[in-house]
Amino acid sequence: MSRRRSALRFLGRALTVGCAVTALAAGSAGAACPGADPAVGDAPAAEVAPLAVPAPSNSDLEVIRLDPDAVAPEGMVTLHAFIANRGPDRTASPFTVVVTLPEGVTPREPFYPENCTAFQNGHRVRCQFPPGLPSLESATALIPLKVGADVPYGELHGGYVAISSADDPNSENNKLPFTMNIVEPPDSF
Numbered sequence: 001m002s003r004r005r006s007a008l009r010f011l012g013r014a015l016t017v018g019c020a021v022t023a024l025a026a027g028s029a030g031a032a033c034p035g036a037d038p039a040v041g042d043a044p045a046a047e048v049a050p051l052a053v054p055a056p057s058n059s060d061l062e063v064i065r066l067d068p069d070a071v072a073p074e075g076m077v078t079l080h081a082f083i084a085n086r087g088p089d090r091t092a093s094p095f096t097v098v099v100t101l102p103e104g105v106t107p108r109e110p111f112y113p114e115n116c117t118a119f120q121n122g123h124r125v126r127c128q129f130p131p132g133l134p135s136l137e138s139a140t141a142l143i144p145l146k147v148g149a150d151v152p153y154g155e156l157h158g159g160y161v162a163i164s165s166a167d168d169p170n171s172e173n174n175k176l177p178f179t180m181n182i183v184e185p186p187d188s189f
Helices: 003-026
Strands: 059-064 076-088 095-100 105-107 117-119 124-129 138-147 154-165 175-182
Touching (some): 059 154, 059 175, 076 095, 124 138, 138 175
Antiparallel strands (some): 059 076, 076 138, 095 154, 105 138, 117 124, 154 175
16 A cells, blocks of 8 residues: 555544544534545444543653853853653653743754754744653753854853643742853863
8 A cells, every 4th residue: 555545544534533523522423424434434423432531640840950061152052951750650741841042042953852843033942742751750851052152251041941741730840040151262272
């Protein structure tokens, strides 16, 4: 079977299930989905099992502060956005890490995980992590950063790491700032 035909069959099945779930939600137990693929079956919507959605766990996700290494203007450094699961449960839902960068700092690919994307004109980076982070384990997003030529020496504030998850009942530890130490470049020989 060709790749295109496989994709079309999958799409047909997905649309049929989506239509059946919509009919169930609307309360039309005998509703049929127009244009349904006969290969999938002609069962009325009432015979389609509802999709199982896992219940959120009790996972206290926490941002752990890790300031990046010192860096000179026009230099590169990697920010480690470190997230710990304080438990007591393994995460049952995906979670999102958002890194906000201070003025004069821009993100540079490649990011880790690969699904991280820059947004708001490069002022922020968003990373998605899948469910399943065990209790008392951690996850880290790695964001390479480029410091602008006009950033002055000293401490640079305004950056922070934030986390959000349907599993996390404690939002008090979900956002922390980080400080960048901007230093003179080493003498060249």
